[in-house]
Amino acid sequence: MHVLLFESYPDLVNIEQMCEMLGNISKKSGYKLLKEKKIKSIIIAKRYKIPKIYILEYLELSDTNT
DSSP states (O other): GGTTTTSSSOOOEEHHHHHHTTOOOOHHHHHHHHHHSOOOOOOTEEEEEEHHHHHHHHHOOOOOOO
């Protein structure tokens, strides 16, 4: 079940955690995905916060895409 895929991560992750979740991509690549809005995010106090569901949607693993 996809819900368990990233169960060790909080529901709202930071850029470092997102990069880990995406196979340890570089922060530069992570920021590029966010700036190009390929992964939806929220900016809180000038920092990106990414709801875990948006990472699943990016990976096309979420049930919300069906």
